[in-house]
Amino acid sequence: MHLFKQTLLGVGLLLGSHTFAQATTYPVTVTDLANRQVEIPSEPKHIVLQDGRDLFTLALLDRKDPFERIVAWNNVVKRSDPNTWQVFEKQWPQTANRATDMQFGDNGDLNLEAVVASRPDLLVFQTRAKTSLENAGVAKKLADLKIPVVFVDSDLDPVVNSVKTVQLLGQVLNREEEAKAYVDFYQQHLSAIEKITAQHAQKPLVFVEAKAGQGGASACCFTHGDVYWGKLVQAAGGTNLGSSLVPGATGDVTLETVLGKQPDVYVMTGSRFSGNTSVAPPFGFGEGVDAAAIQRSLALLQKRPGFAQLKASQQNRVYGIYHQFYASSWNIVAVENLNQAFYPDSAAQLKPADTLNGLFALTGIKPVPAILFAPAQASGK
Numbered sequence: 001m002h003l004f005k006q007t008l009l010g011v012g013l014l015l016g017s018h019t020f021a022q023a024t025t026y027p028v029t030v031t032d033l034a035n036r037q038v039e040i041p042s043e044p045k046h047i048v049l050q051d052g053r054d055l056f057t058l059a060l061l062d063r064k065d066p067f068e069r070i071v072a073w074n075n076v077v078k079r080s081d082p083n084t085w086q087v088f089e090k091q092w093p094q095t096a097n098r099a100t101d102m103q104f105g106d107n108g109d110l111n112l113e114a115v116v117a118s119r120p121d122l123l124v125f126q127t128r129a130k131t132s133l134e135n136a137g138v139a140k141k142l143a144d145l146k147i148p149v150v151f152v153d154s155d156l157d158p159v160v161n162s163v164k165t166v167q168l169l170g171q172v173l174n175r176e177e178e179a180k181a182y183v184d185f186y187q188q189h190l191s192a193i194e195k196i197t198a199q200h201a202q203k204p205l206v207f208v209e210a211k212a213g214q215g216g217a218s219a220c221c222f223t224h225g226d227v228y229w230g231k232l233v234q235a236a237g238g239t240n241l242g243s244s245l246v247p248g249a250t251g252d253v254t255l256e257t258v259l260g261k262q263p264d265v266y267v268m269t270g271s272r273f274s275g276n277t278s279v280a281p282p283f284g285f286g287e288g289v290d291a292a293a294i295q296r297s298l299a300l301l302q303k304r305p306g307f308a309q310l311k312a313s314q315q316n317r318v319y320g321i322y323h324q325f326y327a328s329s330w331n332i333v334a335v336e337n338l339n340q341a342f343y344p345d346s347a348a349q350l351k352p353a354d355t356l357n358g359l360f361a362l363t364g365i366k367p368v369p370a371i372l373f374a375p376a377q378a379s380g381k
Contacts, residue, residue: 023174023176024171026041026042026043027039027040027041030168030171031168032150032152033150033151033152033164033165034151036150038148038149040172043174044069044121044172044173045121046069046071046118046122047069047070047120047123047124048071048115048120049072049073049124050125050129051074051327052073053076053077053327054124054329055077055088057154057162057166059363059365060178060179060329061170061178061179062173062364063178063362063364064364065092065364066088067092067098067099069173070099071099071100072099072114072115072118072120073099074101074102074104075103078101080324081271081272081273083271083284083286083289084271086288087285087286087365087368091365102114109132109136112141122148122149122150122172123147123148124152126153126154126155127152128155129151130151150168150169152165154329155326155327157227158228158331162329163182163183163187166179166183181362182362185359185362189332189355193236193237193335193339196237196343196346196350197237197343199343199346203342204238204239204264205239205263206233206240206241206263207242208223208224208240208241208242209221209268209269210223210228210250211269211273212268212280213270213278213281215277216277217279217300218304221253221254221258223245223253224240224242224249224326225246225249225251227250228249228250228327229242229267230242230243232334232335236335236341237338237342238342241263245257255304262312263311265312265317265342266312266313266317266319267320267338267341268318268319269320270297270321271284271323271324272284279297280297280323281298281301281320283322283371283372283373284322284370284371285369285372286369287368289370289371291374294371294374297320298376299377316375316378318376319375320373320375321334321338321373321374322371322372322373325372333356333359333372334372334373336350337352337373
């Protein structure tokens with residue numbers, strides 16, 4: 001069991017090789033993750049966030065208070081990961097609930113009048129929302145109102161684009177120094193993972209059951225294709241089975257289908273999802289995260305009919321991991337955990353707990369206990 005009891009590392013130790021970046025000079029024209037040229041006339045002070053999980057990125061940049069600029073957003077963190085939300089809320093009690101939670105749709109559906117009423121000087125959207133915004137005419141209306149929109153990405157290609165997103169927002173928000181510190185840190189850790197993976201010609205076949213147990217004890221099996229967790233598996237040195245099983249970004253497959261493919265590694269993602277039917281392993285941050293509850297959930301999900309016939313189950317290569325990593329700029333911890341699961345001998349030197357400590361050191365968040373990854377106990381134990 002990987003129970004991360006965190007202690008803050010010295011920032012000077014982490015950033016010893018860091019060279020200082022220049023402050024942003026406005027107006028500035030940037031290229032966003034949708035390859036659009038966007039002019040930012042002055043430093044944004046009032047931001048609308050389409051995806052609340054970008055709060056993890058703002059914590060890296062606005063270390064004093066990541067809520068300071070947010071005037072409206074989709075607080076999906078509070079609804080889908082209450083343990084982690086309590087960490088942010090406790091850290092910044094005066095500002096955490098100040099912004100309006102507009103509960104935007106996952107693909108960018110929004111009430112434009114309400115957004116404009118919040119008087120934003122910047123809107124930040126995930127690139128997956130671009131088509132929806134254009135089809136609804138929202139993008140043109142925002143352009144007519146001269147409200148800048150930048151598209152970022154932390155899930156379609158999370159490893160490549162998390163770095164680009166932090167760099168982009170670092171420039172937009174006049175936080176280039178903080179952005180460079182993260183990029184240096186991220187690339188150092190990713191390089192170590194890539195060296196380990198390069199030692200292995202044969203990659204393990206991996207099936208990710210995303211949001212395992214959210215629909216109840218018998219539900220199976222929602223997975224990701226060549227995006228989201230599929231990309232994280234690839235970055236960690238595995239072959240994502242879902243990429244060949246679902247035609248789009250996500251989809252459901254039967255356990256019988258998975259049995260027919262016999263993946264080498266089986267990964268279940270979870271967090272403390274809302275809803276009475278959820279039996280998902282409640283991974284996350286904060287004092288309320290319970291190691292015993294996580295193992296009870298993993299054990300229950302392994303009792304589903306046919307699961308014991310999986311090679312991964314028989315060889316004790318079933319794991320659970322924190323679901324929200326797939327859409328978080330903190331995903332390097334997930335990639336390290338997965339790399340160790342795929343190559344336990346050659347990746348033994350990786351220390352994901354220290355990496356998480358390093359991310360805490362790059363933000364204003366006080367270190368808290370967290371359980372973000374765990375091997376499932378062997379069947380029958």
